Amino acid sequence: MARDERGVTAQSEDFATWYNEVVFKAGLVDRGPAKGTMVIRPYGYRLWEQLQSELDRRIKDTGHENAYFPLLIPESYLSREAEHVEGFSPELAVVTHAGGKELEEPLVVRPTSETIIGEMMAKWISSHRDLPLLLNQWANVVRWELRPRMFLRTTEFLWQEGHTAHIDETDARRETMLALGIYEQVARDLAAMPVITGEKTPGERFAGAAATFTIEGMMRDGRALQAGTSHYMGTNFARAFGIRYTDDAEQQQWCHTTSWGMSTRMIGGVVMTHGDDKGLVFPPRLAPYQVVIVPIMRGGNTEVVTAAEDLAARLRETGVRVHVDARPQITPGFKYNEWEMRGVPVRLELGPRDLEAGSAMMVKRLGEDRKRPMPLTSLPQAMPGILEEFQAFLLARATEFRDSHTASVNDWDEFTAAVSTGWARALHCGAAACEDDIKSVTAATPRCIPLDGEPETGTCVRCANLSSYGKRVIFGRAY
Ligand SMILES: [Zn+2]
The missing domain is CATH 3.30.110.30 (C-terminal domain of ProRS)
Incomplete structure (x- = not known):
């Protein structure tokens, strides 16, 4: 049997079932009460925060500023760009009543924010000196999903959306590629997900875009996941919202705009890029916990717990995210299986005999020679390097898988x-x-x-x- 109480269905047996079981059992998500909604549990949210902070830093380092725009958008805004409204209409959630009355104009719960940000850009830009305008928003968006899947397609999801306005096509296209490059780096360097960067064919373009670029990763069932997109809008949104500037010759010109987004979908990508029959495998740079220490408490021995806490404190000093699993009444074997299923890159087992020998048994989640004793004295210094090695191993493994498929x-x-x-x-x-x-x-x-x-x-x-x-x-x- 491929499955027991703490285990999951084997990937090879049924990939979709494996995915569904693992995201719930590992404690990443739960179902929300409204159709297609998702509760991101603390273990999953830690992963998102890791990704978010790194992505946010890269967005800011390239000159963008964070801002926040309203969740509710007048319905008429969406109709101003014909292709945009056609593309999004089937997925819209619309507020028709509020304050106990029917609204004069219905409000759309944002599916994306080109329209409302376009309206503000038109207000804020008047001269070429106001350009480029480089904005980013961290927000939730709502797109009604008929066939929801956790992280991959949920009615509400979290993301960042970059929105920028430029003087001409050259500058806007440069921006489009800059954002795509950030996504490619984040996928490769943080998620250990080797992605192909490319342009979408016209049939797969974003609704209202002149060109759409994407990063595509291969999941372990051979399917592709679009993990981030960057759009050059031409002057489509500028014309719809009146985003104009006065050039050197005092002539009115349309701005060229872009938008780009990466979302909680990326977590599903990490799960499906690295996971195996035992469950999740997290790349250390994103892992909620990089190391879990399991003290082996035989006969009420608390000495090992103290030693585990001490080791954890020394690991934290070197920047390692570490958790001590000292839950009583649960066997070490159960904990080993559970943390393997939850994808922790490195496990340290610490029993009375290890303590006597001045070492801990280190077990990596994957790979050759995954199990070996390590001296307690040098472990904290060695761990960052071990984690980096594991990160590189996962990237190489995923690249090999993609190329051979x-x-x-x-x-x-x-x-x-x-x-x-x-x-x-x-x-x-x-x-x-x-x-x-x-x-x-x-x-x-x-x-x-x-x-x-x-x-x-x-x-x-x-x-x-x-x-x-x-x-x-x-x-x-x-x-
Ligand atoms: Zn053909």
């Missing part, structure tokens, strides 16, 4: 084989009808046109028309 394909048989287990790099005609046909037959969609793709042309892998984009497109089934 990605194939450059030249005919339809190769294509269907590739997208049944991972990604296909294929030439495509660019026609929306052809994309739809591929999706209906294989469930695969174009994930992106990779930025670093080699120039190549030929015939479409599906319809044999001439290929578009001048390079291969990555196709895969996606979350």
Whole structure:
């Protein structure tokens, strides 16, 4: 049996069930009472805070300022940009009554904030000296989900949304790529998630954008996860909201705007990039606890608990996030399994005999020679390096997995084989009808046109028309 009370269904048996079990059992989330809503429990929220603080630092280091805009947006704002309202209408939650009365104009609970921020930008920008305007907001947004999945698709989620206004296309496109670069770094350096950066095909663009760029990670079932997007809006929103400036020649010009977002969806990405049959595997740089110490208390021995607390204090001094699990009445074996399921990178077992020998048994969550005794004296100094090594190991493991599940394909048989287990790099005609046909037959969609793709042309892998984009497109089934 692959499953017991504290264990989870094996990934290989049923990936979707594995995911659902592990996010609940590990204490990351619970279900909210309203459909599709999610309670982020402390263990999951710690992970989010880790990601948030690092992302926030990078956003600020590149010249952006945080601000906050209202949750409620007049419904008419959304209709001002035709494609935007069309794209978001099916997902909107609308407030029609408040204060015991029907509202004159309904209010939309923000699904994203281009409209309300656009309205403010129009007010704040008048001259070229006001540009660029570089804003970021940390907020919750609501998009009604018919098929919710924890972290991946929830009716309400947390994110940051960057919104910027620029003097011209060149500057706005530079900003779009800057934000994409931040996401790529955060995914790789913090989440140990190797991602492909690329442009979305027109059919996959954000509603109202002139160009959408994405980072795409491969999950351990071979599916893709869009983990962050960055949009160049052209002057679409500027025209809809009147975002204009006066140039040197005293002429009125439309601003070029961008927006970009990364959300709590990223947590689902971390879970599915690194997890295994035993449960979660957290990269140390994001892990709520990097190290858990389990004192082995035989016969009411409290000496080991004191020694564990002492070791924890010394580890904290070197910047390690550590937790001592001294719960009585629970066997060490149970704790080992539980913390493995909860994805803690390193476990330290400390019993009376270890204490006598002046060492602790160190057990890494994954990898070769994962178990070895370590001297208590040098452990605190050694631990940051051990954690960094584990972080690098996870990135290498995920990269190897992705690369071995990605194939450059030249005919339809190769294509269907590739997208049944991972990604296909294929030439495509660019026609929306052809994309739809591929999706209906294989469930695969174009994930992106990779930025670093080699120039190549030929015939479409599906319809044999001439290929578009001048390079291969990555196709895969996606979350
Ligand atoms: Zn085609």
